[in-house]
Amino acid sequence: MERNTRQRNAILGVITEAGRPLSTQEILVEGQAAVPSLSIATVYRTLKDLITEGWIVPVKLPGEADRYELTKLGKHYHFKCSSCSKVFDIHERIKNNNLPAPADFIVESYDLILYGRCSECVPKPGGTEPGAAKHLV
Amino acid sequence: MERNTRQRNAILGVITEAGRPLSTQEILVEGQAAVPSLSIATVYRTLKDLITEGWIVPVKLPGEADRYELTKLGKHYHFKCSSCSKVFDIHERIKNNNLPAPADFIVESYDLILYGRCSECVPKPGGTEPGAAKHLV
DNA sequence: ACGCTATTGATAATAGTTTATCAGTAGCGT
C-alpha cells in the first residue's frame, strides 16, 4: 500500500467494526455505505493487500467462500448460524485440550467449527422465525 | 440405481477399501484400476447416486473440494496430513465434550479437523522427507 | 441371443469465486 484511499479505509473499517468474519459481499455492501462507488474488484484487491500486509486473515469454512477478519484477534474458533448464515467468533477456550489422534500422527493444529442458532435466530416462544426475515448473507 | 454396472461397483469398492475419505480424483484414478475407461463424469454421477441412496456421505473440509466416505462409519472427525494431503478418520472420542459458545447461542453440531503429519509423513531421523516423494493428491 | 433402455464416456456448459485488463480517477509530493 502506498496511498491512503477512501476505499481502503472503508474496507478495513468495515472489517474492524464487524466483530465477526465477513464475506466479500458483506464487505462490499457495508463498504458502499462509506464509498458508494466501491466495486467488488477493489474489495478483492484490497483484501489481498491487507492479507499480505498482515492486517487480516482469511477464515475458511467447509464448502464456503472465504470470510475475513482482523489478524490481531488471534487464535479462536467459529460458530456458523444455520439460520442467518452469519459467522461469529468463539474466543472461549476448549477445556480439555487433549485431542485424540493415532499415536504415530503428529497434530500441529486444529479447527473447530460449531453450527447452530445465534442469539438473534434462536426460536422464541410465540413469534415467527426471526432468522427468516433477517437473512442478510 | 437400476443396473449393477462395473463402474458403480468399482467406485463403491474403491471407497469401501480406502478406509479414509477420497477425493473425486483419487476415486477416478483408483477406479480406473478396475475399469480403465472410467470417466470423471461417471464418478460424479455415481457419487451423487450413492449419496442419494445413503451409501456414502460427502466430507467437507475448509477451502477444499468434497471427499467421500461410507455412511456406516458414523460420526467422527478428520485429520488432514499437511504433507501428503491425505485425510484420515479419527474415531477416538473427544474427552471433554463441553464445547464453549455464548450462552444465548444454541449449538446443534460441530466439526473438528486436525492438521499435522500422518504416520507416513512424520519426519524420521536420518532420512529425506517421505512426504515429498509420496505426495499423491 | 435379442432388444430395450439405463448407463457410460467425452466434452461442452454451468456456476461461483477470484483475478486480469485498461482507461479514467484521485492521492500526495512538490
Next chain:
DNA sequence: ACGCTACTGATAAACTATTATCAATAGCGT
C-alpha cells in the same frame, strides 16, 4: 494548484468444481 502514477471501477477472463448433453455401449429381463 500541478502532475505523476498508484488506485479504482467496470467488465472480461480465468479457474476450479460440478453438471448437462448426447451418441454409443452394455446390463438384464425375456
